[in-house]
Amino acid sequence: MQVIKVENLFKQYQLGQVSTGTISHDLNRWMHKIRGKEDPYEKITGENAREEKGNSNYVWALKDINFDVKQGEVLGIIGRNGAGKSTLLKILSKVTAPSKGTIKIRGRIASLLEVGTGFHPELTGRENIFLNGAILGMTKSEIRSKFDEIVAFSGVEKYIDTPVKRYSSGMYVRLAFAVAAHLEPEILIVDEVLAVGDAEFQKKCLGKMKDVSNQGRTVIFVSHNLVAVKSLCKRGILMERGGITFMGSADETVEHYMKVNAEQLNPSISFENPTDAPGNELIKIKTVSVQPTNPFITDEISIHFSFWNFSEDPSVFLAFDLIDLHEEVVFGSGFKFEKNQANLCQGSCIIPKDLLNDGVYTINLYFNSAEMRPLFNTMNAISFEVADKERNYAYFGKINGAVRPTLKWISE
Amino acid sequence: MVDVNDSWTEIIKPKRGWFDVNLKEIWRYRDLILLFVRRDFVSVYKQTILGPLWLFIQPLFTTFIFYFVFNQIARISTDGVDPILFYLSGITLWNYFSDCFSKTSNTFVANASIFGKVYFPRLTTPISIVISNLIKLGIQVLLFVLIAIYQVVVNDADIQINSTIFLLPLLILLMAIMGLGMGILFSALTTKYRDLSFLLTFGIQLLMYATPIIYPLSFTSGKLHQLLSYNPITPIIENFRYSFFGIGTFDVGGLIYSTIFSISILFIGILFFNRVENKFMDTV
Incomplete structure (x- = not known):
């Protein structure tokens, strides 16, 4: 069953100073509208390409996006910075609206574009758990029933009645993530910002996402981290310049992305x-x-x-x-x-x-x-x-690791 | 798989209709409203020595300033009412309106960082502001009652409480609705063009002088009197004073006018607010 269906989605942004000239543009737009003509600023909208400086003040951050997500699927969205991933996430999270097109959703959706949204430094950990939970869409009784679990998961029991401004940044993030991790939406949207932090925290994040998907819930994960996408997601979407350029299994998508990048080498x-x-x-x-x-x-x-x-x-x-x-x-x-x-x-x-x-x-x-x-x-x-050199042993696959130093081996 | 269009629970579209207001959703987020109220209340007075005492100090200071400037120096009449009580009554009710108005008027700009990261019905924020100020008002009304008792017992002030006092909740409700309506209308208009926000403080001050706060309505006459009676806040203040002091006018017609005005401005405010709610992140 499809739980998300994105159809002909477009998003236009205005570049530069928003306030200058907007009154005249708004009036012009309105004049065209009442005469039943097309929006005059849609035509001059440039491509989403940061390298080329267009002469248009408007840019398509998303251009004709179509895809759907089935229930229980874990979808990874990859692409370079500025490819439109975050814009797509924002529209899916209802933070901003599309310029054209629709998204149909079946089920309760929760999005984590950031942990600890709405945390107030003067409030205690306990008060912030309730506030943050409610902002993320939980009711008071839902939070109360999970409160002990959240506190245990965060590991800050001792400081739960201390204002969070006294917390170390690590404690702060752990508490914030603990709240987010106990959301139980049917569809979860996660931005890669969640995967920053120390290695242990990353592991916890990714582990929790795996749990969520194992429970049959739908996850959309946006990331730069290709390893994480490969290990977590079943399907992948590659975005470039505001459009989808590849769709397939997560492995295929990552591979395609790497190939595209290699073609654009610039030594x-x-x-x-x-x-x-x-x-x-x-x-x-x-x-x-x-x-x-x-x-x-x-x-x-x-x-x-x-x-x-x-x-x-x-x-x-x-x-x-x-x-x-x-x-x-x-x-x-x-x-x-x-x-x-x-x-x-x-x-x-x-x-x-x-x-x-x-x-x-x-x-x-x-x-x-x-x-x-x-x-x-x-x-x-x-x-x-x-490039790799020929090897004089039987394994020809990629050797794991960020580096591949030649080390000294001693046989005994 | 058959795709039944009706079974989608939500459809995200570019533009929202004018009347596409989802009040049910706001009700679902009622816990959030209460938590916002709590946050506002708890956080404001943390790390202050006097804490909530500031709730008393603010209106009292203003009252004393008004007393010296307008009563002692300018000698403006208070219609025979004890001047301290006259000013305090006006300020208490006026402050509630002006707080509701000014604090909800920057809803989008002040909450951009939260609104940019997570969706919840944006109206919850201004509603919570109106409620947290209601608590403040409650405490300040209590202060007014205490000062009134003091003035009656010690200074022999004249007070004539009458049955119209039961209209007090309605007066407060009207102030809340008007402040909220004007505030969210303002916040919707200022997301794109900030110019208006520079006029806000000035406008609220002007509005205060155009409302019988520091002078009784009976002090004015002719065209000015006519003009002041167009101000929808005038009947509220006048009726408030009437119910405590028995002076001025008890004006049913005025109250009906205020009620119609409040409800209309709230309605218009919600429509505009709702209209910009899903797009403002691009322009703020």
Whole structure:
């Protein structure tokens, strides 16, 4: 039985300052409407593509979304940042309305876009359990009947009558999650924000979601964490630029996503003069490149950086995170650069051979002053693939792990 | 599988009709309203030394200021009523209206962070504000009664309580409905254009001077008198004072006018509020 049916769903957003020009746009829209014409701002709506700067002030965050979810199904929605996942979640959660199209729902729906919504710092843990539970749609008697369970699950029994502003952040999140975990909706919508926090907490979150789906309830899970999607979900949807580009089993969807990402590899960026280069008034990026461009796991990989430093400070601390396709940080590293007469900083980072696993990696760059004041950040500056080499043993599958160092083995 | 269209429990659509108000849902969330009331009440006075005593101090201070400025300096008549009681009675009832109005008028903006994360009927928030202020009003009416007893016993003030006192709950209800209606109408209008909110404090102040709070209605005459009687709050204040002091006018017609006005403004307010409720996150 279908419990959710999404039909021709569109969502339009206005870019930039909302207030400027809205009166004239509203009047114009209204004039068209009373003359029975189409909305004049629908036509000039651009694609949901952040890289290209459109000339339109309106953008389609979601474009013609169609899918359905059956009872008891666990559906994972994946896609890059800005692909429209969160917008879809917001519409499903009734936080905002679609611009066109409908969603039909069968059963009580609860959405967790955040834990601890409505927690009031001055109220005690006990008072906040009731308040938060009611915000999430539980009645007082439902909360009362689960109260002991919630407190036990959260592990903050001792502080239950203390205002939550005295809680450590860990206790706060645990209590908030405990309330959310005891919701019993027929359909549960979970955003990936739930999966942040320490490893133990993540495990608890994912475990609880598994329980929920084992009880035959429907779950929609939005995440960057491809491993989590693969292990939790049966079906997957891939979103790109506001539309659905792939639908299938969770494994197939993840695989497709990884393939699409690999096709969009961009192992170097280079700019001749600062005016075209990405950055801000303090930092402009000249070059980021990988040598060799298509490395094998047995190659030493050199990442070359050069950038203009226009800040007053002669030295800049550049750090990068190496991110794998599961959006997990493999490692981070940093170095202090001094600028030359031309305001240029140059240098390379050498990643030893036999360290990285095979796979696609991207690099996030963080430029900070020597006092660690952020100057400029950029995500996905470059991406490259490290290819596997032939192996001299029988297993040819992917070797597990974020890294794949060659270690010393001793036989005894 | 046969898809029976009627068995969908909910359909999310782009636009909501004007009259698509789901009051049943608000009733289902009544526990939330009570918990909001509790939160408002508990949290406001935490970490203050005097705590709920501020509920007494605020109206008393205003009364003393009014007493010195309008009675001692400007010498505006209070129609023979003890001036302290005259001002306190007006302020007590007026404050309830102005609190309901001003605190519900920014419902969307003030709650954007919660509204952006989870759905519940948004009307629960302004309703809870009106209720928590009702508790405050109850305490302040008690203060008024205590001060009245004191003034009668110690200062020989003249009080003539009459049977119209039984209309007090109606007067309070009218104030609540009017404050709520105007507040949510305002909050719906300000989600897109904030300009109006700058006028709010000024407007409420202006409205207070256009209501017989610091002067009796009988103090005015001619066109001004006519104008003041169009103010739907005037009959409420006048009737309140009449039931305690036996002065002024007991005006049934005025009360009917106030009632019709209150109900209409609440109705219009709910319609507008409901209309922006599901879209405001994009513009707020």
